[in-house]
Amino acid sequence: MIAVIMLQIIVASALSALGVFVFFHNPRSPVNRAFLFLTTPVAIWLFGFSFGYLSHDAATALFWFKCAYLGVIFISLSTYAFSVFYTKRLKQKPLIYAGLALGVIFLLLLLTNNTIFLDGLYRYAWGYYPKAGRYYWLFLVYFFPYAILLGYNLFTWRSEKQSPIENRVTSLLGAAFILAYFGATDFLPTLGINLLPIQPLGFIPIGIWIALVGYTVLQYRIWDVSLVAHKTVYYITLSTIIALVYTTIFVFSQSIFQKGLDKELLIFNTIVFLAMSFVLSFLKEKTQHFIDIIFYRQKINETSILQNLEHELVSLVDLSILVKRVTDVLHKDIGSKTVTLLMRQDDRGPLFVVLKTTIQGKHARLPIRLLSAREFFNKLITTKRDVSDEELLKLPEYKRVKRSGGNIFRLYKSELCVPLIRRGHLLGIIFLGSRFKKRGYDSHLRKVLMKMANTLAVAIENAELYHEVKAVSDMKSDILTVVSHQLRTPVTSIRWGLHLIQKGTYGALPEKLIEPFEQVFETNLETVRMIDRLLDVSRLERGNLQFEMERFDIALVIEDTISEMRAIAKNKNIKLIFKSFVPSIHIIADPERLRDVLEILIDNAIKYSPDDKTIRVTLENASFTREEMYYNHDVKKQTGIKISVTDEGIGISPDDQRKLFGKFFRGKNAQSFDTTGLGIGLAYAKSLILRLKGAIEVKSKVGEGTTVSLYLPT
Incomplete structure (x- = not known):
């Protein structure tokens, strides 16, 4: 008996930890908040019933069961709310508000000891259990429709052509919730139906549910585990300190107030509790920056390095400098043991050439033919995202390209492949090997790398365009220079000939021809100026002026x-x-x-x-x-x-x-x-x-x- 109760307490503790764990990964995310809202009432239910089973008298047991029902009332609603935010069906939010209003009604019935909801206790061989009131069935009518709506949301979301990973995650979460709802068998003893010689085992499906969600988190990196663990420990420690301070004040206040002044004591402690809650929030905001520095220094540095690189890429037009800079940052600053950058020979050419690689050996520098890995390259264009070696082997969507993709991963000793896609065309690919100190590529770093890759694709396109324009401009300048030089010699000769005629070298010029010759000479002089200016423009463009x-x-x-x-x-x-x-x-x-x-x-x-x-x-x-x-x-x-x-x-x-x-x-x-x-x-x-x-x-x-x-x- 005790072993079963302790197991239930362990499941409740694990569920609470998972809820806090996910929430502090990104407190601003509606999905993360909804997940905390989901786990909290379930944990209250499990803790409350565990302490109820351990109670030796009816009054204590009834107190703990009522505490447990503070969570039970909102369990179904909270699971439905999670499905609304996870599937982005925000138009269903009015149903959540309606459920909250109904939940508050049942909560008032519970707190006012109204027997139409809970009517005392059953006494079974294994202990006390809450007894349903005559209108308890109304609570069940409120409880189970939200479970049906949860299933509907997950099923329709999966059928709306999401990505294969999203479909896989949704399937696992759906299976987890179906198992969790087998915990509703705990309602049977409340209705007087006792099928087991021990306490109800509804916590077991909940434990399986935790395992499935945990597997989903780890396998598909829905939340960044390593980072959240640090922050979770920090906030739990901070909350414990605040709780100890509050408890000390609470005990001290009891010695101040005389017996019989329970109302004043309640008001005083309520004020202290609100004040301590404010202090907790204040400390959280003030210490957030320092916690990020302590636990997230590596993350902050990596993000800063890649963001600075993005700014550099925008201004670089020399392809060789651009490629060298990217390789150096990924190899030296991000810590990738091997870095290889492939680029397509032209927009739709059949070859991918190695622009830069840190791998020794001539095989790693040979070009890759498109035909040898066409399916893998096409998959990169279709998914428009990076892929790791593990995902290539495990995910069903990469089943057909596992072999061709795996060969390239092995050739470049890679752990992660980041495509460079621009306007639906694959311009190139970055292959990254494992990182020093076994740090790996978490979801945050992969997002930043993809953002940098998008900027790099634009920079490569701009560099190629710049060289094309420069080639045309150089050719135009060459033509301009040649033509100007070829024109200047005869035009200059004409000017000197006109000058000699005007001076009378070939005899006196008739009076009627003097003015026309002056006009011709001025026009010739203007032509020489234009040619000289054209030559200067050409020299200026080339930087030779x-x-x-x-x-x-x-x-x-x-x-x-x-x-x-x-x-x-x-x-x-x-x-x-x-x-x-x-x-x-x-x-x-x-x-x-x-x-x-x-x-x-x-x-x-x-x-x-x-x-x-x-x-x-x-x-x-x-x-x-x-x-x-x-x-x-x-x-x-x-x-x-x-x-x-x-x-x-x-x-x-x-x-x-x-x-x-x-x-x-x-x-x-x-x-x-x-x-x-x-x-x-x-x-x-x-x-x-x-x-x-x-x-x-x-x-x-x-x-x-x-x-x-x-x-x-x-």
Whole structure:
């Protein structure tokens, strides 16, 4: 008899531990909360009945059985509530609230000693047992429909094409709950039906239920066992300390209050209990960070390392550097003994080549043919998740690919395979060997690794796209350079020929040909400038354009440039005015490149302004943000100077302003106003200014004019 009761107490303790264990894994998860709500009333029932069996008198036994019924009332409702949150059928929550309301009614009947619910005790050969009241059947009507709804939820959830693992877990949980409901046979002695010579054995199905749930947790890693154990021990210890403090206060308060003041004692202890509950919550919040550091330092470090790696991957465009960085982090920081990164040769090619591996030997570096492992690779695309060597061998969904997948796992000495999938295509695969110190890959680390793999897939795609674009750009620059060089030689020869004719080397030029020859010479000179600019653009793109940095007076460079441009402005009777709002100021830059930029801006202002207008050039102090720093947080503005060129010309439309600094772009109104030009001047000017660590901006209104401002650091 005693052995059976002790076994029941052990089952109740194990159930309580499992509920706390799961809850503290993730207290914010509705499923975890529902699981605690499920285990608590069952544990109260088992503990209450155990102490009732051990009681030597009817009054004590009745007290413990009533305590047990505080849990019994909510057992069926709590199991149903768990199924609602597990299967995500949140529209059924009103049924939970209705059950709580009915449960409260039965609870009031219990606490008020109303005999229509429980009517005293039976006295069996093995001990006392609660006796059903005349309306006890109403409680059974309330109890069993929720069991049916539980089964319905699990069955329909499994039939809705969940993943194979989810189906397996749901089947195991369903079987566990069916067994657990055999514990309802304990209702029979309450109705006067005694079939056994010993106490009812309803706790045995509950024990099997605990074993099945525990197996499911361990086998399918629903909850992270190693982490939760530490946190559970911590919270139990903390709760014990609070309970001891409260008990001490309770005992001390009894000596203060005189006998007969039970009401005052009750009020006092209620206040103390509420205060201690608040203290428990306060301590939990305040100590959470320290507990995480003590027990979860490794987890926090791993997550931080992989998150930092993700941020790095976004900015890397060199595939070799990217692959080396990922391999180093996984091998050295995460602690994987072996790391192998396979990548498809092209988007849909038949070969997977080894980009990087830490395994010694030539076999590990040979490419993998798609045909040899097509089914396994297709399964990775279908599941879109990682797979371990254990899952490959044990899970039914991998049965058909067990052989081909197992061969690759063995080749790369792997424990975990993480696919790199992008837009439904398998770009590559990371194979990770066992970890140092036998740490393994828990569910949390695997989630972080999959997140990193998704970022890596995007980074690989971006790197490939970057190299493709760069190849096209290099080819375009090559063509541009070759064509420009080939054009420059004959055009330069023509210029020198025209110059010799103008000088009279071949005889005096007739009067009527002098002006046409001057126009041809100016056009030829403009053509040479365009070709030189094309060559400079090509050199700038390749990084071959030389910059000679020196310290100089910026105002003098502006004045010299304006003096040179006045001859062109005079042809349209345009005034060029320069005004400086600062005393003499020196900057460090390349004066010749800056002169090129100013010539482009002033030339454009002259070209797109009607006759008899004014162009103003100003110099002033200003602060600015470099373009590459726009998206940085908390970036400080840089002090410098601002050069503005303002005209009264045709202006630029808002749509054209967004494209203004693109190569070979000319606005619609610009094309109709002046048909000459290639549209590379502003693109070239912006590239030069950025290389000088400055910035450029445009403000314009159609029909009113344009202001182009340059910013340079001082």
